[in-house]
Structures are given as C-alpha cells and as structure tokens.
Amino acid sequence: MKKVAIIGAGIGGISTAIRLAHKGFEVSVFEANSYAGGKLSSFDLNGYRFDAGPSLFTLPNLVVELFELVGKNPKEYFEYTKLPDICHYFWEDATKLTAWAENERFAKEVEDVTGEPAQKILDFLKDSAFKYEVLDGLFLQDSLHKLSTWTSAKALKGYLNLPKLGIFGTMNDANEKLFKNPKIVQLFNRYATYNGSDPYQTPATLNIIPHLEYNIGAFFPKKGMVSITNSLVKLAEDLGVQFFYESKVEEILVEKDKVSGIRYSNISEKNISKAYDVVVSNMDVTPTYRKLMPNQKHPDRLLNQPKSSSGVIFYWGIKKQFAELGLHNIFFSDDYQQEFNTMFQEKTICQDPTVYINITSKLKPDDAPEGCENWFVLINAPANEGQNWDKIIADTRQNVIQKVSRILGENIGDLIECEEILDPRTIESKTSSAQGALYGNSSNNRYAAFLRHANFSSxxxxxxxxxxxxxxxxxxxxxxxxxxxxxxxxxx
Ligand code: FAD
Known part of the structure; x- marks a missing residue:
C-alpha cells in the first residue's frame, strides 16, 4: 500500500486525508498542535465556548460530499441548519438593516430602509449567480496549472463571457455604478473581505461571493463551526487515517527531485525520519518552502506576493443578552475607503473600524452561561509586518468598545466578564500562516488567481x-x- 504523509490537520489536510484513504492510500496526518482544525478549532473560557476562527459556513455541500464519497450518511456525523437571517447591519446614524435569506424580503427591506430599488438588489444577485456559474467550472474545481483546464468546454464558456466577469474594473467601481445609496455600496463592498481583499482594488469578479450567501444560503453547524473539523476527523479515523498530534514536521525529504519522506519531532522524540511515497503539505505554502525545503528552488515571485488581510479578534464573555443582535452582526465604519487605505497602505487599523460580532449562543445557548452571550469580535487588520501590535490592539479595543456602546446604547466595557485575544502574530504562531494572513496571498489585483501556488509541485x-x-x-x-x-x- 502506498504511504502518504499529510503535513497539518487543517480543513484542507483533513479533506485530503479522507479522499486519499478512500482511494486506497495508507494516510498519516502530522499536526504540530495538540488538536485538529488549525484555524477551524474552538476553545472554552470561564463557562463560555468560542469558535476560534471561521464563523460563516457556506457551501455545506462540499462537506456533505466527503461523507457521500465514502458511502456514509452525513447526518450520522454532522448536522447544520440554514439561517433565515444572514446578517444584521448597523450604522452610526441609527440605520439598521437585516439581510434576510429570502431574496425578495431582503430586497424589500433594502428599499424600505435606504430607498435603493428592490429590483436592483435582485438584478445584482442574479448577476452574482451568473458570474459564479461561469467561474466555478473554470477556476474553482480544476487546476489552473494544467492545459486540460484551459481547453475544456467550461473554459470556452469562460472566454465567451470574459467581459461580463468584471475582471477589468474594481468591485467598488462596479457597485458604485449600480447602486445610488452609499450604504448599499458599502454592504456589497464588504464581500471583498471574505478573502481578505480591498474592495477598492480587487476586481469586480469577486461580486460572485454574495451569490453564496444569498442565493445558496448561510448555514450554521448545530454543534458549532468546530463540528465541521470534528466530524471530518471522525470520518477520516473511521477510514483508517492516523493522526499524530504535537508532531511538527521540520523537513520534507527529497531525493533526485522526488519526495522520499519527512523528518519531524514530537514531545518524546526529536528528528524522526520516515519514508513516504507522497507528501501533501497543508502548511501555508510560504513556510513550507522556506522552512521545510530551504535547499530546494523556491517560487519566489509567488511566495513574495502581498498577503491578504489578517484580523484582531476579541473573544468576550458578555454578561447580558441583546435582542437586537443575531448570529452575524456588522457595525460599519463611516469611511470605508479610509478604513481599507489604513489597512493596506498604512498597514495599521483605523480609529473607526468596521466591527463584526458573531454570537453562536444565539443558536446554541449552551455556548454561554444563562443570561449571557459569547461575543467573537473581529476587526480586519493588516498582515503582520512587525507593527507595534500591543499598541494597535489596545487602541482598537477602546475604539471598538466605544463604537459598539454608542450604537447599542449600553456600556459594553462594563459587561465583559472574560476575554481572550487573537492577533496576526498569534495566528501566525498557532497555524504557521505567513504573516498571520487569513487567506494566503491577497486578491487585490486581476491576476491574483494566477499568483497562487498550484496544488502540486512541478x-x-x-x-x-x-x-x-x-x-x-x-x-x-x-x-x-x-x-x-x-x-x-x-x-x-
Ligand atoms: P489551517 O487552518 O491554516 O491549518 C493548517 C494546519 O497545519 C494547522 O493546524 C497547523 O498547526 C498545521 N501545521 C502547520 N505547519 C506544520 C508543521 N510544520 N507540522 C505539522 N503541522 C503543521 N473562512 C470561512 O470560510 N469563513 C469564515 O467566516 C472565516 N473566518 C475566519 C476568521 C478567522 C479569525 C480566521 C483565522 C480564519 C477565517 N476563515 C474563514 C479562513 C479559514 O479559517 C481558513 O481559510 C481555513 O480554515 C484554512 O484551512 P487550511 O486547510 O489552509 O489550514
């Protein structure tokens, strides 16, 4: 039986393990942490449970597909529900808007609250679906680095529709052209942050993202986001995959331009070398080259690309419940362009950042003590370049508390009974992500798709x-x- 070593038990590594075990490989996963999931993990604090990283679950079919691939009933492992309300939006001038899952209801709410015609929202979401349909077949399901992808029927459809994909203008330009109300431009510009980009630079092609949330849906795993990880690890183990925790891979062994194994250390032994036929790295590609293969030729142009945004996250146990908040909540900044300039040009966080608050105890009450809520408060931040994070975090904490207190009419600072903080430095140290970026290289230019590493080494x-x-x-x-x-x- 051919043996595969997977470096890292992030969601990409676990999914690979399932697919390769199903293909008949003997699969071992080496994970530096004592737990699986990487960014998609969770922790407990003073009676509260927090999902550590991702909070929005879209395209659940991709998870379900893994269970079905190996002939298992997904429901035996993993359950999720579709959200009726996707996000609750707040502005400083007291404007509030709920993004309902039902498109007509959302469009009507937009018209009632902001005057932007409902039909424009529906047209935008239809166009988003069209863009997604063209690009899903071309970019998202195949390698861009194989000739067969470019000569397929799907590619032909892509070439014919090139002018409609928004490659040549920015997301903000496209949205400003379509919508009159600046709040609605801001609302849809926000989707650039879903892959850590700047709406004032990223191509309008990324207007495919709202399709996922509005036309397909936003979902919630009944046992929290971490249950995506837990259920897939269980599936992998049921297929015979072996997980080795606290086992940090230090080198990918290469002989005559072919992988021969890995060298790793665990808590009881250092520098263990093991032979493998195939190695799959789920570690961020930049440190994979720089740290695990220092003597091989590196694709420097790709590795040195500017990184996507990172985040500062405050996990707050809040000793009160807020009826006006839902699972996902956004408190917008007054000057969105300045917010992104500050992040991507000045490489810091502005004084009035947009604040995202995720509260899983709204749907999973046992995530917080009675009468309380578990707030996951995320502020977009630049990737780590050695900024004075302690000062940035202290200033941001104060600005966020003041902003949310202003909008909710309640002193939030007095309600925080426990706190944990994650920042670009700790994201980097906990998951090895280059510069703590959440999404690898940034997508702030139209060639971004080509500036990501292939899924194989040439x-x-x-x-x-x-x-x-x-x-x-x-x-x-x-x-x-x-x-x-x-x-x-x-x-x-
Ligand atoms: P990672 O999660 O990056 O894990 C890599 C794993 O490899 C880690 O466990 C690490 O310990 C291990 N590893 C690294 N080096 C070694 C080594 N040398 N030896 C052994 N093991 C090693 N995505 C969404 O879809 N929705 C969201 O709402 C969302 N919000 C986010 C919010 C935050 C705060 C963060 C941090 C991320 C968010 N993301 C979101 C992004 C999403 O979490 C990631 O894109 C995704 O989880 C990355 O998975 P991955 O497979 O690349 O692995």
Whole structure:
C-alpha cells in the first residue's frame, strides 16, 4: 500500500486525508498542535465556548460530499441548519438593516430602509449567480496549472463571457455604478473581505461571493463551526487515517527531485525520519518552502506576493443578552475607503473600524452561561509586518468598545466578564500562516488567481499542496476544494 504523509490537520489536510484513504492510500496526518482544525478549532473560557476562527459556513455541500464519497450518511456525523437571517447591519446614524435569506424580503427591506430599488438588489444577485456559474467550472474545481483546464468546454464558456466577469474594473467601481445609496455600496463592498481583499482594488469578479450567501444560503453547524473539523476527523479515523498530534514536521525529504519522506519531532522524540511515497503539505505554502525545503528552488515571485488581510479578534464573555443582535452582526465604519487605505497602505487599523460580532449562543445557548452571550469580535487588520501590535490592539479595543456602546446604547466595557485575544502574530504562531494572513496571498489585483501556488509541485515529484494559501484560495469552501483538485492528480 502506498504511504502518504499529510503535513497539518487543517480543513484542507483533513479533506485530503479522507479522499486519499478512500482511494486506497495508507494516510498519516502530522499536526504540530495538540488538536485538529488549525484555524477551524474552538476553545472554552470561564463557562463560555468560542469558535476560534471561521464563523460563516457556506457551501455545506462540499462537506456533505466527503461523507457521500465514502458511502456514509452525513447526518450520522454532522448536522447544520440554514439561517433565515444572514446578517444584521448597523450604522452610526441609527440605520439598521437585516439581510434576510429570502431574496425578495431582503430586497424589500433594502428599499424600505435606504430607498435603493428592490429590483436592483435582485438584478445584482442574479448577476452574482451568473458570474459564479461561469467561474466555478473554470477556476474553482480544476487546476489552473494544467492545459486540460484551459481547453475544456467550461473554459470556452469562460472566454465567451470574459467581459461580463468584471475582471477589468474594481468591485467598488462596479457597485458604485449600480447602486445610488452609499450604504448599499458599502454592504456589497464588504464581500471583498471574505478573502481578505480591498474592495477598492480587487476586481469586480469577486461580486460572485454574495451569490453564496444569498442565493445558496448561510448555514450554521448545530454543534458549532468546530463540528465541521470534528466530524471530518471522525470520518477520516473511521477510514483508517492516523493522526499524530504535537508532531511538527521540520523537513520534507527529497531525493533526485522526488519526495522520499519527512523528518519531524514530537514531545518524546526529536528528528524522526520516515519514508513516504507522497507528501501533501497543508502548511501555508510560504513556510513550507522556506522552512521545510530551504535547499530546494523556491517560487519566489509567488511566495513574495502581498498577503491578504489578517484580523484582531476579541473573544468576550458578555454578561447580558441583546435582542437586537443575531448570529452575524456588522457595525460599519463611516469611511470605508479610509478604513481599507489604513489597512493596506498604512498597514495599521483605523480609529473607526468596521466591527463584526458573531454570537453562536444565539443558536446554541449552551455556548454561554444563562443570561449571557459569547461575543467573537473581529476587526480586519493588516498582515503582520512587525507593527507595534500591543499598541494597535489596545487602541482598537477602546475604539471598538466605544463604537459598539454608542450604537447599542449600553456600556459594553462594563459587561465583559472574560476575554481572550487573537492577533496576526498569534495566528501566525498557532497555524504557521505567513504573516498571520487569513487567506494566503491577497486578491487585490486581476491576476491574483494566477499568483497562487498550484496544488502540486512541478519540480518535485509526488509533492502536493492544499489549504487556504494555494489554489483556488482561502476560506473553508476553497480549502476543501483545494483537496479535491490535488487528489485528482495523486494516483495509487
Ligand atoms: P489551517 O487552518 O491554516 O491549518 C493548517 C494546519 O497545519 C494547522 O493546524 C497547523 O498547526 C498545521 N501545521 C502547520 N505547519 C506544520 C508543521 N510544520 N507540522 C505539522 N503541522 C503543521 N473562512 C470561512 O470560510 N469563513 C469564515 O467566516 C472565516 N473566518 C475566519 C476568521 C478567522 C479569525 C480566521 C483565522 C480564519 C477565517 N476563515 C474563514 C479562513 C479559514 O479559517 C481558513 O481559510 C481555513 O480554515 C484554512 O484551512 P487550511 O486547510 O489552509 O489550514
């Protein structure tokens, strides 16, 4: 039986393990942490439970597909529900808007609250669906680095529709052209942050993202986001995959341009070398080259690309419940363009940042003590370049408390009974993500899709790459898709 080593038990690594075990490989997953999931993990604090990273679950079919692939009933492992209300939006001038899952209801709410015609919202969402349909077949399910992708029927459809895909203008330009109300421009510009980009630079092609939330839906795993990880680890173990925790891979062994194994250390032993036929790295691709293969040729142009945004996250136990808040809530800044300039040009966080608050105890009450809520408060931040984070975090904490207190009419600072903080430095140290970026290379230009590493090495045989730092991109759905694409090329 051919043996595969997977470096990292992030969602990309676990999905790969399932697919390769199903193909008949003997699969071992080496994970540096004592737990699986990487960014998609959770922790407990003083009676509260927090999902540590991702909070929005889209395209659940990609998770379900993994259970179905191996002939298992997904419901025996994993359950989720569709959200009736996607997000609750708040502005400083007391405007409030709920993004309902039902498109007509959402469009009417937009018209009632902001005067932007409902039909424009519906047209925008239809166009988003069209863009997604064209690009899903072309970019998201295949390797961009194989000729067959470019000569397929799907590619032909893509070429014919090129002018309609929004490649040549920015997301903000497209949205300003379509919508009169600046709040609605801001609302749809926000989707650039779903892969850590700047709406004033990223191409309008990324207007495909709202399609996922509005036309397909936003979902919630009944046992929290971490249950995506837990259920897939269970599935992998049921298929015979072995997980080795606290086992940090230090080198990918290469002989005559072909992978021969890995060297790793665990808590009881250092420098263990083991032979493998195939190695798949779910570690961010930049440190995979720089740290695990220092003597191989590096694709510097790709590795040195500017990174996507990162985040500062405050996990707050709040000793009160807020009826006006839902699972997902956004408190918008007054000057969105300045917010992104501050992040991507000045590489810091502005004084009035947009604040995202996720509260899982709204749907899963046992995530917080009675009468309380577990707030996951995320502020977009630049990738780590050695900024004075302690000062940035202290200033941001104060600004966020003041902003949310102003809008909710309640002193939030007095309600925080416990706190944990995650920032670009700790994201980097906990998951090895280059500069703590949440989504690998940034997508702030129209060539971004081509500036991500392929899912395989063209120089070293039997070496593959999966996860949010490589093709097709970051976020749970794309990290799962990266595994599907890589596994197409890994043969027994
Ligand atoms: P990662 O989660 O990056 O895990 C990589 C794993 O490899 C880690 O467990 C790490 O310990 C391990 N590893 C690294 N180096 C080694 C080594 N040398 N040896 C052994 N193990 C190693 N996505 C969404 O879809 N929706 C969201 O709402 C969302 N919000 C986010 C919010 C935050 C705060 C963060 C941090 C991320 C968010 N994302 C979101 C992005 C999403 O979490 C990631 O894109 C996705 O989880 C990345 O998965 P991955 O497979 O690349 O692995």
């Amino acid at each position: 120089k070293i045989k039997n070496l593959y790459f999966v996860g949010g730092s490589v093709h097709p991109g970051g976020g749970i759905p794309l990290a799962i898709s990266s595994a599907k694409i890589a596994c197409k090329y890994i043969e027994i």
